[in-house]
Amino acid sequence: MSLCDFMDDKDMSQLLISAPAEDLLHGALWTEDEGKGWVKPWRFTKGQLKALGSCRAWHPGLYRAMAACTAGVFLEFETDSSSIVVEVRVEPFPKGSRDVFDDLAGSSFAPEEPYDGLSCDVDGRHLACVLPEGEGEDGERVEFLLDDPDEAPEQGVQRLPGLGRKHHVRVWLPCLTSCSVKRVVGDGNSIVAVPQRRHLLVIGDSIAQGFVAGDPALTWPVLLADKLGLDVVNQGVGGQVFLPGSTVGLNEAANPAQVVVELGENYRYEPCQMMRVSRDVKTSLFEIAEAFPEAPVWVMTPMWHSDERHPTNPKSCFSQIPDLIRSCVAANPQLRLIEGERLLAPSPVLMADGYEHPNAQGSAAIAERCAYVMETLAESAETRRQRAIELLSDGPDEAFPILESARRGAGEVYVAEKGVCVLSLPGHETFVWGTDRAATRAALDAFASRELVCVLGDEMVRDVKANLGLRHDEPCHLVVYESKELIKIKSSLDIRVLTPAYSDLVLSNYSHPEYLRDGELESLLEHGLVLGGFEDGRLCAFIGEHSEGAIGMLEVFPEFRRRGWGLALEAAKIDQQLEAGLVPWGEVWPDNKASLALQKKLGMTVYPENSMHFLSRAK
Incomplete structure (x- = not known):
């Protein structure tokens, strides 16, 4: 009933x-x-x-x-x-x-x-x-x-x-x-x-x-x-x-x-x-x-x-x-x-x-x-950033890009837990480091870019590919200047900090303008982060850094190559970052043999090419 x-x-x-x-x-x-x-x-x-x-x-x-x-x-x-x-x-x-x-x-x-x-x-x-x-x-x-x-x-x-x-x-x-x-x-x-x-x-x-x-x-x-x-x-x-x-x-x-x-x-x-x-x-x-x-x-x-x-x-x-x-x-x-x-x-x-x-x-x-x-995200962005620094300060080596970006205040740390750290750069890629598969998967679901993710180390690459549908994998060398000594190369080459007045000239001679989001180059120039080489008063080469602080944008105009500009400019850039209390670092593609040789000559530690994986939907 x-x-x-x-x-x-x-x-x-x-x-x-x-x-x-x-x-x-x-x-x-x-x-x-x-x-x-x-x-x-x-x-x-x-x-x-x-x-x-x-x-x-x-x-x-x-x-x-x-x-x-x-x-x-x-x-x-x-x-x-x-x-x-x-x-x-x-x-x-x-x-x-x-x-x-x-x-x-x-x-x-x-x-x-x-x-x-x-x-x-x-x-x-x-x-x-x-x-x-x-x-x-x-x-x-x-x-x-x-x-x-x-x-x-x-x-x-x-x-x-x-x-x-x-x-x-x-x-x-x-x-x-x-x-x-x-x-x-x-x-x-x-x-x-x-x-x-x-x-x-x-x-x-x-x-x-x-x-x-x-x-x-x-x-x-x-x-x-x-x-x-x-x-x-x-x-x-x-x-x-x-x-x-x-x-x-x-x-x-x-x-x-x-x-x-x-x-x-x-x-x-x-x-x-x-x-x-x-x-x-x-x-x-x-x-x-x-x-x-x-x-x-x-x-x-x-x-x-x-x-x-x-x-x-x-x-x-x-x-x-x-x-x-x-x-x-x-x-x-x-x-x-x-x-x-x-x-x-x-x-x-x-x-x-x-x-x-x-x-x-x-x-x-x-x-x-x-x-x-x-x-x-209930915690403040600053709290998450500081925790990432604490977690990663003693390694692992492959997580260094997140550690140094967090130290510099670049991007935003979304997740900083024992088994996973995620840092996102506005308009750019997401950096991911992890050892805990479940925690990393949850962090990726919520915060990772669906277009470009940089996975640090080999351990989580397969999981990230499957989870986000990112099929194209470009391994990359991580290079780090681990000494605290200034290089101070003795050179008569004329190197100056470039001003925003050089924006159009830099942009027209940069091989990868697609790496720059709107307004990024102007911001770099305003903050004095792009150095230029001059011969007879003319700009002939330049070097800058990416949004996460990695040294890059190194360009020597064709008619001025093989005169030592690459070595002199990167040495000056390393010294500029050291004097600012930063750890100089960069990303180098494995097929760029000239750049790899330059990093070693400057005393950079070159980590294996699988230390970073840039994953995207298509090349």
Whole structure:
């Protein structure tokens, strides 16, 4: 006999216990009283709802419908009941949800129906999603059996109601439609509410709302909040973009410990003017940072998508959105960047629709990597840099490029743990050193460039290739000047520090201008880091350094070769770095025999050609 049958029996129903669902709600900012004990949970303030339905919104009708959905809202309690029933009224799916469901028809990676409903976590065990189909004033009853069949006293025997152990229960309400709740009924002796936790506030679009994980408990905001030990307030709205004014009143209703902003993907579907979009992005992020000055605000760039089924509108400004978000984050010390493309492998397998909306597997990957990034970057960049220096100061030799770059403050150390260190250079490669395969894999997933990675040493090369899909491998010699003595070559050659006035002349004579990102050469010249050789007042050779500090850019103009310029310039560069308290070093390709001979002549230690591996997608 089911618990629902007990509820219909007047005599037996007196033996049951119940609690108002309103007292058990988490993830809702307020509730609307619908009479006779029914309440509707809302995850947006009344002021926010006005903003979402205003003329400033791109699609006010869609946003109002999506805002009514109960994404991230759940009932949490402890009970000694063996079974519980939730009294619920689930509304029909709004058009925005049905449209996405229709899009799943052509996907091999969509979840099984129902795509949404109520699901339950009991003592860490997940019970499948159920979608009630009835309608009417009394709503529907959704029953969940709480006792684990594997823990029954004997096979096929259940404990008597109320005599079992206490269960910790979460019942997740639908994320893609709205609902109202009345009571939770149990067959035990108690239903006790679990206190509210601090919030993870997620502000986003359909990817945050839960399209289409197939279960409201399996969306990435829910999984991320659980990893962080927080309750989620999910303000994902299908179709949403950055909307100034849409956080009005939120700071009075929520006190988040962390804030995640996931917006920007929807710009690719429509024509849009960069001037307006830029203003909206900057204003929205400023408003969020101002609303929650005590909470770190994590801002994602757009995640991976495929253009095959729904190509980006040719008049869209979407291609400029990632850099716009990055610039806004860099300008506000309260904002912290999460590179969205690194949260998901570029694979249709992780997408319910095959191109944009993550399925349960994709949502789990997003939550895992996002939590890793947030926990890793919770420390200051300076703390991570200092720890890298401490870890690597006594070796190993092949990790020297990270050590010296960290000493110089070049790039940013993202990960500095006993088994792995990762340092990224803006606009350039990522340096990776590791011995712990699992730790290195997690660090690569979250922080490594997908275009160019320099793996230090041989140990992790195969793993990095497989993990990031980087097939082209160019081994390289690491060369280090390990003496502290100045070289001071006696020479009558005229060597000077070059000024920015020589920018065009240096650039036009540099063999590898593709190594330089925008503004990098100008910065090197402004800081006096490029030396030039002169004959009869004319520039005839130069040497500089790369963004990580490695000596490079050595060029001798053809008509001035074999006159000692290479030796004199690199010796002067080594001395310049020594006088600045630095350890001179460089990278030399194995086929550059002349350069290798020069390094040895200057007293550089030349490490084997497998000491560095530059991995890329193609040569």
